[in-house]
Amino acid sequence: MAxxxxxxxxxxxxxxxxxxxxxxSRAFNEMENTKSLPAPRGEIxxxxxxxxxxxxxxxxxxVDQTQISxxxxxxxxVAPILELPVQQVQESITGKRKWNxxxxxxKPALWQKLTKSLAEFNSQFPAMSPSxxxxxxxxxxYIREYPSGSLIASLVGFVNREGVGASGLESSMNSIISxxxxxxxxxxxxxxxxxxxxxxxxPALSGTNVRLTIDxxxxxxxxxxxxxxxxxxxxxxGTVIVMxxxxxxxxxxxxxxxxDPNKTSTVSLVAMRNPSVQDVYEPGSTGKVMTLAAAIExxxxxxxxxxxxxxxxxxxxxxxxxxxxxxLQRLTTAGILAVSSNTGSIQIxxxxxxxxxxxxxxxxxxxxxxxxxxxxxxxxxxxKVADWSGTSAPTFAFGQGYSLTSMQATSIYATIxxxxxxVSPTTIAGTTDSSGNFTASAQRxxxxxxxxxTAKAMRLMLxxxxxxxxxxxxxxxxxxxxxxxxxxxxRIDDTCGCYRGYTAxxxxxxxxxxxxxVISVTIQAPKGLHTGGGLAGPVFKKVMSFVLQSRHIAPTxxxxxxxxxxxxxxxxxxxxxATASN
Numbered sequence: 001m002a003x004x005x006x007x008x009x010x011x012x013x014x015x016x017x018x019x020x021x022x023x024x025s026r027a028f029n030e031m032e033n034t035k036s037l038p039a040p041r042g043e044i045x046x047x048x049x050x051x052x053x054x055x056x057x058x059x060x061x062x063v064d065q066t067q068i069s070x071x072x073x074x075x076x077x078v079a080p081i082l083e084l085p086v087q088q089v090q091e092s093i094t095g096k097r098k099w100n101x102x103x104x105x106x107k108p109a110l111w112q113k114l115t116k117s118l119a120e121f122n123s124q125f126p127a128m129s130p131s132x133x134x135x136x137x138x139x140x141x142y143i144r145e146y147p148s149g150s151l152i153a154s155l156v157g158f159v160n161r162e163g164v165g166a167s168g169l170e171s172s173m174n175s176i177i178s179x180x181x182x183x184x185x186x187x188x189x190x191x192x193x194x195x196x197x198x199x200x201x202x203p204a205l206s207g208t209n210v211r212l213t214i215d216x217x218x219x220x221x222x223x224x225x226x227x228x229x230x231x232x233x234x235x236x237x238g239t240v241i242v243m244x245x246x247x248x249x250x251x252x253x254x255x256x257x258x259x260d261p262n263k264t265s266t267v268s269l270v271a272m273r274n275p276s277v278q279d280v281y282e283p284g285s286t287g288k289v290m291t292l293a294a295a296i297e298x299x300x301x302x303x304x305x306x307x308x309x310x311x312x313x314x315x316x317x318x319x320x321x322x323x324x325x326x327x328l329q330r331l332t333t334a335g336i337l338a339v340s341s342n343t344g345s346i347q348i349x350x351x352x353x354x355x356x357x358x359x360x361x362x363x364x365x366x367x368x369x370x371x372x373x374x375x376x377x378x379x380x381x382x383x384k385v386a387d388w389s390g391t392s393a394p395t396f397a398f399g400q401g402y403s404l405t406s407m408q409a410t411s412i413y414a415t416i417x418x419x420x421x422x423v424s425p426t427t428i429a430g431t432t433d434s435s436g437n438f439t440a441s442a443q444r445x446x447x448x449x450x451x452x453x454t455a456k457a458m459r460l461m462l463x464x465x466x467x468x469x470x471x472x473x474x475x476x477x478x479x480x481x482x483x484x485x486x487x488x489x490x491r492i493d494d495t496c497g498c499y500r501g502y503t504a505x506x507x508x509x510x511x512x513x514x515x516x517x518v519i520s521v522t523i524q525a526p527k528g529l530h531t532g533g534g535l536a537g538p539v540f541k542k543v544m545s546f547v548l549q550s551r552h553i554a555p556t557x558x559x560x561x562x563x564x565x566x567x568x569x570x571x572x573x574x575x576x577x578a579t580a581s582n
Contacts, residue, residue, distance in 0.1 A: 044156055
């Protein structure tokens with residue numbers, strides 16, 4: 001008897017303690033109705049915690065069609081309450097299905113309004129009366145809400161009707177943003193959940209929150225500036241990226257045109273793309289910095305090396321020329337950059353072997369992904385040296401013939417701003433789990449591309465571009481030293497596979513002698529004015545001015561030691577230096 005009692009005791013402990021939750025779950029499944037308890041997706045916020053995407057409680061209204069005895073009468077009563085067409089409601093409640101959707105993701109107040117109206121209607125009839133309206137059920141869930149609307153839609157993306165990330169970060173980070181659904185039970189009373197009978201069996205686990213490096217205020221200014229520029233120039237699209245060159249953090253990521261992620265039913269797939277990493281283009285003159293930086297790093301030239309710069313220059317079977325006709329000029333390396341000479345850049349590029357030139361383009365990130373982690377990122381186009389023709393190197397020297405993304409172009413100038421170190425860009429500051437624990441993103445990978453001395457020389461030369469003698473005086477900001485480069489590149493039109501139209505761009509940083517932020521502006525296929533200095537320069541100035549003010553970046557106060565742009569200026573400078581030393 002003692003042995004039997006001991007066995008009974010062990011079994012009792014097993015049932016009541018070890019397997020209690022399992023038996024409870026089985027009992028609920030057999031004796032009560034159970035439903036899935038949806039989990040909210042994690043929020044996507046800006047760097048200060050302002051929500052760009054969040055989950056809001058919703059109630060879907062479903063029906064058991066087998067419990068609807070008179071669909072026409074029921075539809076006539078229910079449709080005005082739900083503010084739906086009577087015919088639509090009648091179709092959804094007619095049939096033999098035990099489950100069918102009537103109204104997806106309604107506000108909880110609408111379900112309460114329906115249940116109250118049904119209760120008042122049914123109170124006129126005795127229990128179990130066929131005149132009563134039953135068979136409607138609520139399904140708790142969440143809808144995705146984007147409080148900032150179209151402000152940052154191309155980066156954040158949106159979710160589909162099933163609540164799964166369909167584009168942007170919502171898609172690429174779906175696995176961690178999505179929560180884990182739970183389960184609850186309820187008592188069934190005449191085809192509806194009895195209020196207060198709900199009991200949680202398995203709690204829902206909220207998704208992970210994602211904190212971006214984006215600053216909403218800077219994002220708003222950048223978005224407004226590029227949207228206005230695209231509209232004014234009747235361009236196809238435009239992009240603005242604001243980046244911290246030391247950390248790789250992206251403070252703003254603005255595109256135009258954009259879309260409202262709260263209303264995606266009529267938005268085309270093209271509009272949902274992220275052009276900053278998905279669209280590739282030939283950079284034009286903004287690519288010349290790599291040619292000059294490589295030549296300086298290899299000690300082939302200095303900032304004041306003088307060249308004969310003609311208007312036209314024949315290489316292989318093609319004649320290359322500058323943007324505007326001019327007589328033979330005696331320009332320094334800095335002067336070639338300041339006036340954005342194609343023929344001068346070709347001569348500098350020829351001081352490097354094809355293999356060496358290719359190596360530098362690759363080290364600057366052309367032909368490989370930036371590591372931003374953004375979905376759909378393109379690596380651009382950089383042909384292997386074995387595939388180069390007689391005109392490839394001259395064409396590459398002034399920024400045509402290869403393609404990159406706006407994110408890659410921004411990274412190139414961030415490398416110059418960051419003493420020659422290329423840091424992988426990122427839009428993710430960190431994540432916060434359901435328990436509130438924040439985990440910062442890992443430090444970004446980095447690579448030394450050129451020496452600090454070469455980067456410093458390039459920064460000083462790039463300041464001349466923003467001077468009254470350069471191509472982008474419209475990008476200058478009073479009180480600050482600004483450096484940058486314009487780009488007016490011929491644009492490939494995919495419809496004909498030919499050059500048609502232009503890509504206007506400007507990429508720069510400030511303060512030039514102690515760079516804090518890099519901003520790139522890219523405008524595709526503008527009509528009329530299409531120069532990078534005239535079109536993209538003012539956008540840069542507007543955004544950078546706000547960034548410097550909002551981040552409390554004071555002018556450095558150092559004076560510019562200008563580099564001679566012409567041989568004549570170089571001779572005068574040397575004479576002045578000699579006089580001063582005497």
